[in-house]
Every structure is written in structure tokens, then in C-alpha cells.
Amino acid sequence: MKTFGFEIVHNDSKTNARTGIIHTPHGDIQTPAFVPVGTQGTVKSLTPEDLHDLDVRLFFVNTYHMYLRPGLSVISQAGGLHRFMGWDHPLITDSGGFQVFSLGRKRYAKKNENGEGEADLVRINEDGVTFRSHWDGSEHIFTPEVSMLYQWTLGSDIHIAFDDCTEYPISYKKARESMERTHRWAERSLEEHARQWTMSMGSKKPYQALYGSIQGSVYEDLRKESAQFITLLPFDGYAVGGVSVGENKEEMRRVMDWVSPLLPPQKSRHLLGVGEIDDIFALFEHGFDTFDCVQPTRLARMGRVYAKSNKRKIFEVDILKSECAHDFNPIEKDCSCYTCTHFSRAYIHHLFKVRELLGYRLASIHNISFINRLVSEIRLAIGHDSFVALKKEWLS
Numbered sequence: 001m002k003t004f005g006f007e008i009v010h011n012d013s014k015t016n017a018r019t020g021i022i023h024t025p026h027g028d029i030q031t032p033a034f035v036p037v038g039t040q041g042t043v044k045s046l047t048p049e050d051l052h053d054l055d056v057r058l059f060f061v062n063t064y065h066m067y068l069r070p071g072l073s074v075i076s077q078a079g080g081l082h083r084f085m086g087w088d089h090p091l092i093t094d095s096g097g098f099q100v101f102s103l104g105r106k107r108y109a110k111k112n113e114n115g116e117g118e119a120d121l122v123r124i125n126e127d128g129v130t131f132r133s134h135w136d137g138s139e140h141i142f143t144p145e146v147s148m149l150y151q152w153t154l155g156s157d158i159h160i161a162f163d164d165c166t167e168y169p170i171s172y173k174k175a176r177e178s179m180e181r182t183h184r185w186a187e188r189s190l191e192e193h194a195r196q197w198t199m200s201m202g203s204k205k206p207y208q209a210l211y212g213s214i215q216g217s218v219y220e221d222l223r224k225e226s227a228q229f230i231t232l233l234p235f236d237g238y239a240v241g242g243v244s245v246g247e248n249k250e251e252m253r254r255v256m257d258w259v260s261p262l263l264p265p266q267k268s269r270h271l272l273g274v275g276e277i278d279d280i281f282a283l284f285e286h287g288f289d290t291f292d293c294v295q296p297t298r299l300a301r302m303g304r305v306y307a308k309s310n311k312r313k314i315f316e317v318d319i320l321k322s323e324c325a326h327d328f329n330p331i332e333k334d335c336s337c338y339t340c341t342h343f344s345r346a347y348i349h350h351l352f353k354v355r356e357l358l359g360y361r362l363a364s365i366h367n368i369s370f371i372n373r374l375v376s377e378i379r380l381a382i383g384h385d386s387f388v389a390l391k392k393e394w395l396s
Contacts, residue, residue: 003023003024003025003206003207004022004023004024004025004157004158004207004208004209004236005022005023006020006021006022006023006237006266006267006268006289007020007021007023008020008265008266009021009383010382010383012382012385012387013385014385014387014388015285015387015388016260016285016286016287017032017284017285017287017378017382017387018031018265018287018289018382019031019032019379019382019383020268020289022058022090022268022289022290024090024157024158024209025157025206025207026082026088026089026090026091026157027057027088027089027090028057029057029058029090029290030057030379031268031289031290031379032284032288032289032290032375032378032379032382033057033058033289033290033375034056034275034280034290034291034292034293034368034371034372034375035058035059035060035092035270035290035291035292035293036051036056036059036060036292036293036296036297036368037059037060037062037292037293037294037297038059038060038061039060039061039062039065039294040062040065040066040069041061041065041066041081041084041085042085043056043059043297043364043368044297044301044360044364045297045301045357045360045361045364046361046364046365046368048085048086048087048088050361050365051087051368052089053338054337054365054368054369054372055372055376056089056368056372057089057090058089058090058091058092058157058158058290059091059092059292060091060092060093060094060292061081061085061091061092061093061154061156062093062094062096062099063093063094063095063096063147063150063151063154064094064096064099064142065099066081066093066154067096067140067150068133068134068135068140069135072150072153072154075153075154076153080154080155081093081154081155081156082155090157090158091154091155091156091157091158092156092157092158092159092160092270092292093151093154093156093158093159093160094160094272095147095151095159095160095161095162095163095189095213096129096142096147096150096162097147097160097162097163097164097165097213097241098165098241098272098273099131121134124164124181126181126184127143128141128142128143128144128146128162128185129141129142129143142162143162143188144161144162144185144186144188144189144192145188145189145192147161147162147189148162148189148192148193148196148210149192149196151208152193152196152200152208155205155208156208157208157209158208158209158210158211158236158237159193159208159209159210159211160210160211160213160239160272161185161186161189161190161193161210161211161212161213161235162185162186162188162189163182163185163186163213163215163241164178164179164181164182164185164215165178165215165241165242165245166178166215166217166242166245167245167246168217168218168245168246168247169246170217172219172222175216175217175219175222176219176222178215178217179215179216179217179222179225179226182213182215182226183226183229183230186212186213186229186230186233186235187233189210189212190210190212190233190234190235193210209236209237210235210236211235211236211237211238211239211268211270212230212231212233212235212237212238212239213230213238213239213240213241213272214226214227214230214238214239214240214241214259215241215242216242216255217242218247218251218254218255220254220258223255223258223259224258224259224262226259227258227259227262227263228262231262231263231264235267236267236268237267237268237269237270238263238267238268238269238270239269239270239271239272240255240256240259240269240270240271240272240288241272241273242272243255243256243271243272243273243274244272244273244274245273249278249279252274252279253282253286256271256282256283256286256288257286260286260287260288263287265287268289268290269287269288269289269290270288270289270290270291270292271283271288271290271291272291272292273292273293273294274291274293275291275292275293275295275296275371276295277315277374277394277395278395279291280371280374280375280378281378281391281394281395284378284382284387285387285391296364296367296368296370296371297364297367297368299316299367300360300363300364300366300367301360301363301364303318303319303320303352303359303363304316304317304318304319304363305317305319305331305348305363305366305367305370306331306332306366306367306370306371307331307332307370308332308370308394313394313395317331317345319331319345319348319349319352319363320349320352320353321349324345324346324348324349325346325349325350326346327344327345327346327349328344328345328346329344329345330343330344330345331345331348331366332366332370335366335369335370335373336369337365337366337369337370338362338365339362339363339365339366339369340366340369343362348362348363374394377390378390
């Protein structure tokens with residue numbers, strides 16, 4: 001029996017924004033929702049208890065990285081990813097497709113008969129992707145079937161179908177070839193997903209959902225064709241990929257304009273890898289339910305923390321700047337997170353200056369709290385049909 005589903009609670013009267021609930025075997029997710037990224041099986045510097053206290057109910061783990069280290073056999077012996085990590089809430093894993101894209105930009109040293117030279121780190125063909133580990137250079141192969149098997153082994157609540165994520169800029173011809181490959185891989189992903197589900201029934205494993213990935217770069221006809229193709233297949237939800245890979249914000253929002261109207265409303269929608277403040281309002285306005293982004297925690301580790309001023313819209317503060325050295329106020333006066341209720345900007349400035357790891361943790365706690373408070377505000381505003389007013393308040 002499937003234990004995954006999505007229900008709409010309220011549709012905004014002026015936009016496509018909506019509130020809802022994603023039901024999973026490890027609990028419900030109130031949407032709209034921010035999904036932090038825990039690439040290596042952890043949101044850097046934070047414990048599961050920290051994430052729970054920050055009202056995180058779903059976060060992203062990277063299949064490619066977990067496959068390489070610690071390895072799927074270790075995670076299987078531990079009883080699956082949830083037990084291995086000590087996390088009893090929902091998890092989403094990606095297919096490895098984005099890592100193919102990001103690694104595809106790189107090359108590795110390979111000696112020829114003259115003792116010199118280099119070769120591609122990634123090779124793509126119809127069957128799948130051959131790549132070399134960024135850890136030790138060993139060769140590995142990911143196919144749609146392998147990606148599905150690995151994600152079922154990890155035991156995440158939501159999987160992403162194996163896709164071919166394109167770089168930017170890219171020619172129309174290459175974008176079409178990549179999109180069509182993604183479609184063929186989507187069908188193979190579904191086939192293997194169904195096979196894994198059938199095989200797991202005897203072990204009483206809960207159902208693990210599968211989202212189809214929509215590609216097509218910045219070309220309108222490709223994006224629409226991809227959305228129409230993927231939504232005809234029996235996926236549990238949809239993920240829009242290939243955005244925030246170098247295109248400008250106008251191009252990214254055009255992609256949402258083209259794709260959103262074609263997505264069936266009764267299934268959940270996820271936007272991959274996008275999360276600046278104005279982007280958050282834009283993606284929810286287009287009817288997306290969840291989004292993942294590394295930016296809040298990545299900025300935190302750089303000493304950049306979010307803060308909203310009532311007089312002037314400031315969304316980032318550089319805690320490393322000298323004026324913070326004697327500032328004994330919290331990062332944000334009205335923030336109730338652990339960082340702001342216990343420590344001053346001066347103390348956090350000091351931690352970063354002397355490179356104490358606690359600084360990264362405190363900044364990460366605050367930034368995730370900030371984004372989750374914003375998303376919670378948006379969720380309430382949608383429920384009261386005041387989303388447009390809230391957007392104006394934040395971004396005017």
C-alpha cells in the first residue's frame with residue numbers, strides 16, 4: 001500500500017501560490033517548505049536535533065556522495081539512511097544527475113604514453129554515465145536503473161528520476177538531445193522504480209515516492225514539451241531541474257512561467273537548487289510547493305547572515321566586518337533562534353576571526369531559522385489570501 005500523497009489545503013486567490021501537505025512514511029510536510037541540503041548525510045555543522053528545533057521536516061541527501069562514501073553496504077548494514085543518520089523525519093535524495101552536470105565541467109589528470117595529458121571526468125551515452133570518483137579517481141557507472149536501486153537502498157521517502165542536467169549556455173540542438181535523453185531515462189527510471197517497489201513488498205518496506213525531472217534549458221518549446229511528456233507518466237510528483245545553473249533571474253522565471261501551468265495541481269512540485277529571497281517569493285507564486293538550496297548554509301559558513309531591517313531591506317550582514325566587533329546586539333533583534341537569543345554579533349564575529357567551528361554552527365542555525373520563518377510567514381499569508389501584500393512588504 002502506498003503511504004505517500006499530497007493534498008492542497010488552500011489556493012491563493014490572486015496568484016498560483018498554495019498551501020498543502022505532503023504525506024510520507026516518516027511524517028507530514030507542511031507546504032510551502034524549504035528543504036535544506038545535507039549533501040554528505042548531514043546539514044553541515046548541525047545535528048538532527050538542531051534541524052528538528054529549526055522546524056526542518058525534510059532535507060536533501062546526495063545519492064552520488066553517499067554511494068562513494070561511506071558506501072551503500074555500510075548504510076544497508078545500519079538499517080537505511082534514516083537510522084544511519086539518526087533522523088526520523090522525511091528525506092529526499094537526488095538521482096546523481098546534477099553531479100554528472102557539475103563534474104562534467106572538470107577533467108582529471110591521465111598520463112598517456114608520453115607521461116602527460118588529461119581526460120574527461122564524466123562520459124555520457126544512451127545507457128548512462130561513466131564517471132571518476134573525485135575521491136580516488138576510481139571509475140563508476142550510473143544508469144537510470146542503478147540510480148533507482150541506490151535510492152531504494154538508501155530508503156529515502158522521495159526519489160528523483162535520473163536525468164541529464166545541461167550546462168548554461170547550451171545550444172538548442174544539444175538542449176533537445178539532452179531533454180530527449182532525460183525522457184528516455186525517465187521511462188527507464190519508472191520501470192526500475194516499479195520493480196524495486198514490487199520486490200520490497202515482502203520486506204514490508206514503506207513506499208518510496210518518485211518525482212519526474214523536467215528539463216529543456218532556457219528554450220520555451222523544450223520546457224513545455226518536457227513538462228507535457230513527464231506529466232503523462234505516472235510519477236508521484238515533479239521536480240524542475242536545470243535552473244540556477246548560470247542563467248539570469250529573468251530566464252529562470254520564464255522557465256517557471258512556461259512549466260507551471262502544465263503541471264497537474266494534484267501532485268507536489270519541487271524546484272531544484274533555487275533559494276535567494278526574491279526567488280522564494282517567485283517560485284511559490286508560480287505554485288511550487290518545495291525548494292532546496294545550499295545558499296543559506298553556504299553563506300553562513302562564509303560569515304554572511306540574514307537580517308531584515310524594518311527601515312531598510314537588508315537581507316545579508318557580513319559578520320566579518322569590523323563594525324560587528326563591538327556590536328553586542330543579536331544578528332536580528334526579533335529572531336527567537338538559539339543563536340540570536342544567546343549570542344551577540346560581536347561574539348560571532350570573534351568566532352569567525354579566530355576560525356572557531358562554533359561560528360559556522362551558530363550562523364547556520366540563524367540562516368535556516370530566518371528562511372524557515374520567512375516560509376512560515378508565506379504559508380500563513382497564502383492561507384489568508386495576503387501573499388501579494390507580504391511579497392510587496394519584503395521586496396518593494
